[in-house]
Amino acid sequence: MIRNYFFSFLRNTKQNKGLITSVKQIAGYKPFRLELFQLVTQHSSIAKTLPNGFKASNERLEYLGDAILGAVVADYLFKKYPFKDEGFLTEIRSRIVNRESLGQLARKIGITQLVQEDLRASKVNYKFIYGDMIEAFIGAVYLDRGYKFCRKFIIKKLLIPHFDLDQIIENNTNYKSILIEWAQKENKEVAFEIVKIDEEKRKKEFHAEVILNEESFTKGIGLNKKKAEQMAAFKACKALDIL
Amino acid sequence: MIRNYFFSFLRNTKQNKGLITSVKQIAGYKPFRLELFQLVTQHSSIAKTLPNGFKASNERLEYLGDAILGAVVADYLFKKYPFKDEGFLTEIRSRIVNRESLGQLARKIGITQLVQEDLRASKVNYKFIYGDMIEAFIGAVYLDRGYKFCRKFIIKKLLIPHFDLDQIIENNTNYKSILIEWAQKENKEVAFEIVKIDEEKRKKEFHAEVILNEESFTKGIGLNKKKAEQMAAFKACKALDIL
Numbered sequence: 001m002i003r004n005y006f007f008s009f010l011r012n013t014k015q016n017k018g019l020i021t022s023v024k025q026i027a028g029y030k031p032f033r034l035e036l037f038q039l040v041t042q043h044s045s046i047a048k049t050l051p052n053g054f055k056a057s058n059e060r061l062e063y064l065g066d067a068i069l070g071a072v073v074a075d076y077l078f079k080k081y082p083f084k085d086e087g088f089l090t091e092i093r094s095r096i097v098n099r100e101s102l103g104q105l106a107r108k109i110g111i112t113q114l115v116q117e118d119l120r121a122s123k124v125n126y127k128f129i130y131g132d133m134i135e136a137f138i139g140a141v142y143l144d145r146g147y148k149f150c151r152k153f154i155i156k157k158l159l160i161p162h163f164d165l166d167q168i169i170e171n172n173t174n175y176k177s178i179l180i181e182w183a184q185k186e187n188k189e190v191a192f193e194i195v196k197i198d199e200e201k202r203k204k205e206f207h208a209e210v211i212l213n214e215e216s217f218t219k220g221i222g223l224n225k226k227k228a229e230q231m232a233a234f235k236a237c238k239a240l241d242i243l
Numbered sequence: 244m245i246r247n248y249f250f251s252f253l254r255n256t257k258q259n260k261g262l263i264t265s266v267k268q269i270a271g272y273k274p275f276r277l278e279l280f281q282l283v284t285q286h287s288s289i290a291k292t293l294p295n296g297f298k299a300s301n302e303r304l305e306y307l308g309d310a311i312l313g314a315v316v317a318d319y320l321f322k323k324y325p326f327k328d329e330g331f332l333t334e335i336r337s338r339i340v341n342r343e344s345l346g347q348l349a350r351k352i353g354i355t356q357l358v359q360e361d362l363r364a365s366k367v368n369y370k371f372i373y374g375d376m377i378e379a380f381i382g383a384v385y386l387d388r389g390y391k392f393c394r395k396f397i398i399k400k401l402l403i404p405h406f407d408l409d410q411i412i413e414n415n416t417n418y419k420s421i422l423i424e425w426a427q428k429e430n431k432e433v434a435f436e437i438v439k440i441d442e443e444k445r446k447k448e449f450h451a452e453v454i455l456n457e458e459s460f461t462k463g464i465g466l467n468k469k470k471a472e473q474m475a476a477f478k479a480c481k482a483l484d485i486l
Contacts, residue, residue, distance in 0.1 A: 054326040063329035067317035074310035075385075083297040086306035142318075147390040188458070213458060215431070218482075239461075239482035
């Protein structure tokens, strides 16, 4: 019994040391509250249930980190592009902060180190785990060191070294073609319609609709037909969860 | 000519004084950078276009304020409810931060004072303007005074005095009935199906689908049938923009 305790203590210490090293490598500082980062490693599939019935997984941290990341990226883009409108800013932000790109980022910065053996053994989808984990990690840094520090961490350690903004801006994903492709595969009918051109505004505004199986599905507004259709298609892709 | 200049100067000064008073009333401090709050009042329908073709409206500030508000509310709820899961936190946040509730909040705190005469004269939908304006106002406070100050402003001046969290939590909006009502009005067919019960997880997980005109539309997961259906219905309401 005592022996077991002793070994579990040793194992924990070794694990903790590894965790401290990982956090240092990723965030550039020794964590103040190690328990926050221990929680980062607790994917819901392996998380322990507390005596009060609450499951201590990283999902709460992920929810928090997602919001903080969104705010920091919003702020960063706002200041970097003083003459770009909110449509541009929203679009570029969503290209940075999405599961796919966060998953790639997680691999680059070594979040993979934080995946524990019992999680490796389980059969969860890694593609999602990594992106979730990076958000949880951001949540932990925020709670450990506050907004200002966390903002610096996100900008200096994540955004600047790992995202080429010029390339992200150039890469005009064609949501219309993504939607059309999906519809063909799923055997649905999809069409695009310009339903209104608003000439009352100083600049003409085009209103487009995605028609899915003959029903109006999503709407988009833009300064030309193409932009309006792309926005409607983007919303449809989001609603259908196919991005 | 000179006379016109003179009067425009007087008018501006009077407007500025009014604006300073309004900001003081709403945020509790005299603005450092008044131009930020001048921008808050510039709804896109009346905003000036700069020589470089950029329209100086409050929409960029609104984008920023939306993100900051999201982060602050996320943080606030995270700390207030240490044993609630992220589903609860996300849901309560969305009940606080939505257009309808922000519009009501805007009226309560007197954002209406910031609506200028030329905007009053135009025929825009006020319901939306106020909620947008409050987000822009938050963006301006954030840029003017930083995150920490803005966080305090949001919590002490907006959240605590104007939102009764217990009541918000109790108010279990029934998304299923909202969706059914909408479908009847719009002459659509809507149905709910439990498509899977996952017994492999520690706790059973129910997977529900909203079927719209005989097509799978949105999905929801929950620890019981009702919760799964509500989540699927909530997503459908969001996708259809009927909340």
